[in-house]
Amino acid sequence: MTSFSRRKSLMLMGSLALFPSLARAGNSSAVNAWSFSFPALQGGEIKLADFKGKPILVINTASQCGFSGQLAGMEQLYTRYGPRGLVVIAVPSNDFGGQEPGGPEEIMATAEGEYHATFPITAKQSVKGADAHPFYRWTAGLKPSDTPRWNFHKYLIGRNGELTDIFPTATEPTDSRVISAIVRELGDS
Numbered sequence: 001m002t003s004f005s006r007r008k009s010l011m012l013m014g015s016l017a018l019f020p021s022l023a024r025a026g027n028s029s030a031v032n033a034w035s036f037s038f039p040a041l042q043g044g045e046i047k048l049a050d051f052k053g054k055p056i057l058v059i060n061t062a063s064q065c066g067f068s069g070q071l072a073g074m075e076q077l078y079t080r081y082g083p084r085g086l087v088v089i090a091v092p093s094n095d096f097g098g099q100e101p102g103g104p105e106e107i108m109a110t111a112e113g114e115y116h117a118t119f120p121i122t123a124k125q126s127v128k129g130a131d132a133h134p135f136y137r138w139t140a141g142l143k144p145s146d147t148p149r150w151n152f153h154k155y156l157i158g159r160n161g162e163l164t165d166i167f168p169t170a171t172e173p174t175d176s177r178v179i180s181a182i183v184r185e186l187g188d189s
Contacts, residue, residue: 032161036135038091038122041104046089046120048135053159054085055185058135059173060127061090062099062151063110070152071115073173077182078119084186085159088119088173093127096150100124127153139163154178158185 033056034049048056059074071090078088092107094100100107107124111117125133127148132140139155140147146166147153154167156178165181172178 031138033135033138033157033163034161036133036138038089038125038133038135041092041107041121041123046122048157048161051087052161054087055159055164055182056087056089056157057173057178057182058089058091058155058157060093060095060125060136060148060151060153061111061121062093062096063102063107064099065097065151067150067152067169068110068115070173071111071117074119075115075117077173077178078117081182081186082119086182086186090117090119090121091127091133092121092124093148093151094124095126095128095148099151139166156181156185159187 034052037045037047037049040046057074057077059070061071062068074088074090077086082088090111092100104123107121111121125136127133127136136148142163143166148169150169152169154171154173155163156165156167158164164185165178167175167178167181
């Protein structure tokens with residue numbers, strides 16, 4: 001078995017382990033971003049399926065990170081492109097440097113109080129390793145070399161629910177590459 005075939009087999013087995021209903025259905029292609037949801041920071045649930053037909057920018061955040069100023073850029077994107085359909089979702093995580101140690105109140109104080117965030121924010125999640133949220137395990141299965149290595153790693157989900165672009169921590173949300181990818185996904189909407 002070639003290393004490519006071995007890797008593909010492992011990814012398929014991992015997907016089937018995450019989604020046993022797919023193993024029964026025999027259809028691994030059904031897994032896309034619409035398969036996932038996150039608990040919302042202030043209660044309820046953020047179901048990615050509710051955003052079918054819209055591009056979604058998912059970013060793991062941390063209030064005490066040196067990159068937390070990117071929350072302002074996230075809000076700029078959401079304000080500018082949200083009316084055209086863009087959804088921006090912050091996923092607070094304490095995985096890197098322990099830079100999100102607080103609870104919901106502290107996270108909201110930073111996101112809303114300091115950066116005036118109006119986009120959806122999930123409850124604190126793990127984004128790496130065996131304890132990662134299923135969305136992050138899915139993206140890791142698709143792009144194992146492009147997983148979060150620090151806070152503010154960005155995944156762009158296309159209007160079709162597929163992972164379309166990945167931007168590392170140092171790439172600002174308002175970087176021309178991010179904006180070009182978003183505009184491409186928005187199309188004529």
